[in-house]
Amino acid sequence: MVDLNPEIKFPTTRYSGSKRRFLSWIWENISDIKFDSALDVFGGTASVSLLFKQKGKRVHYNDILSFNQIIGTALIENSKTTVTECDLEIVFKSQPVSRKKTIQKLYSDTFYLKEENIWLDNFIQKVATVDDKFKRAIILSSLFQACLSKRPFNLFHRANLNLRINNVKRSFGNKTTWEKPFEELIKKFVAEYNQAVFNNGRKNKVVGGYDALYCPNGVDLVYLDPPYFSNSQSTGLNYLDYYNFLEGIANYNKWTELVIDTEMNVPKLKEKKGIQHFTSKEQIINSVEKLIERFQNNIIVMSYLDEGIPDKHTIKNIFKKYGKKVTVKEKQHKYALSKNPKNELLFIAK
Numbered sequence: 001m002v003d004l005n006p007e008i009k010f011p012t013t014r015y016s017g018s019k020r021r022f023l024s025w026i027w028e029n030i031s032d033i034k035f036d037s038a039l040d041v042f043g044g045t046a047s048v049s050l051l052f053k054q055k056g057k058r059v060h061y062n063d064i065l066s067f068n069q070i071i072g073t074a075l076i077e078n079s080k081t082t083v084t085e086c087d088l089e090i091v092f093k094s095q096p097v098s099r100k101k102t103i104q105k106l107y108s109d110t111f112y113l114k115e116e117n118i119w120l121d122n123f124i125q126k127v128a129t130v131d132d133k134f135k136r137a138i139i140l141s142s143l144f145q146a147c148l149s150k151r152p153f154n155l156f157h158r159a160n161l162n163l164r165i166n167n168v169k170r171s172f173g174n175k176t177t178w179e180k181p182f183e184e185l186i187k188k189f190v191a192e193y194n195q196a197v198f199n200n201g202r203k204n205k206v207v208g209g210y211d212a213l214y215c216p217n218g219v220d221l222v223y224l225d226p227p228y229f230s231n232s233q234s235t236g237l238n239y240l241d242y243y244n245f246l247e248g249i250a251n252y253n254k255w256t257e258l259v260i261d262t263e264m265n266v267p268k269l270k271e272k273k274g275i276q277h278f279t280s281k282e283q284i285i286n287s288v289e290k291l292i293e294r295f296q297n298n299i300i301v302m303s304y305l306d307e308g309i310p311d312k313h314t315i316k317n318i319f320k321k322y323g324k325k326v327t328v329k330e331k332q333h334k335y336a337l338s339k340n341p342k343n344e345l346l347f348i349a350k
């Protein structure tokens with residue numbers, strides 16, 4: 001049944017740069033724009049895609065990383081399938097058909113405890129046998145969220161299991177959540193994903209894992225939320241490094257082939273073509289320009305943070321160069337791990 005403007009709670013996440021907390025602000029600023037379809041080029045947790053879906057738009061979701069595309073499948077492409085408690089129990093209680101030990105071999109003493117690594121290797125192989133693509137996507141998306149919430153700082157670029165297990169006084173993190181069993185967290189996230197599944201009567205899809213600069217179009221409005229490049233850093237936020245473990249889970253059967261360096265304290269995954277466009281100081285300004293050039297015939301809505309590269313004025317000028325009339329909205333926000341508040345920017349270019 002078509003459900004227009006359903007009351008849903010957007011699933012919680014600990015993903016860096018998620019726009020979940022800015023959704024009402026974004027919608028306040030763009031609700032008067034006339035558009036029927038939207039492309040979310042840097043989809044991430046699919047929060048903005050889900051907002052567009054909720055508003056009845058035809059939504060195309062893209063993200064270069066495979067694990068994010070699975071989340072897009074669960075929330076955007078999926079219009080009716082949910083995962084019941086019984087579905088989950090079957091997966092929990094089944095026996096894996098094969099017994100690969102990829103995580104136990106590559107990630108011992110890295111992110112999770114020994115018994116958790118065994119559990120993860122088995123669980124991922126059991127989920128692979130779930131026939132329904134959408135059920136599988138919901139279960140895996142919930143596993144990704146569980147993995148994130150059991151990590152100090154919710155990231156995977158450092159092997160800091162000791163931060164979790166050392167018996168010290170902490171001023172950060174949530175030890176209670178870190179120690180919760182995967183099963184318990186997965187149940188919680190499955191419930192969150194289930195209630196965000198609805199049919200808006202449109203053909204919404206995950207277009208794939210394109211590098212943003214080559215992402216296909218075919219919509220009225222394009223939403224851009226590129227990785228942030230802070231002007232106080234020498235590289236931009238590298239999502240493949242930050243979330244390598246989730247990308248490995250999404251590619252479980254070829255994970256070992258994706259690893260190019262096991263000598264590092266976190267195994268390094270093969271670089272993905274395109275990631276560099278937003279992480280390299282030499283390329284970042286040119287990449288933002290190429291993006292805007294590519295989508296110049298669309299309405300463009302773009303999120304970025306102030307004090308980044310390029311800065312607010314440079315971005316405005318690029319929009320103008322391509323004949324766009326641009327307005328910039330700003331909202332102050334204090335991020336959990338930073339001392340000072342930052343300005344969230346929203347460029348609206350018509």
Ligand SMILES: C[S@@+](CC[C@H](N)C(=O)[O-])C[C@H]1O[C@@H](n2cnc3c(N)ncnc32)[C@H](O)[C@@H]1O
Nearest residue numbers: 017018019042044045047064211212225239274
């Ligand atoms: C700021 S996050 C987007 C967050 C998203 N709007 C949300 O609410 O969750 C940036 C996203 O860009 C993706 N990404 C990085 N480089 C990319 C590229 N060259 N092409 C497409 N996606 C890319 C990352 O995987 C990451 O999910």
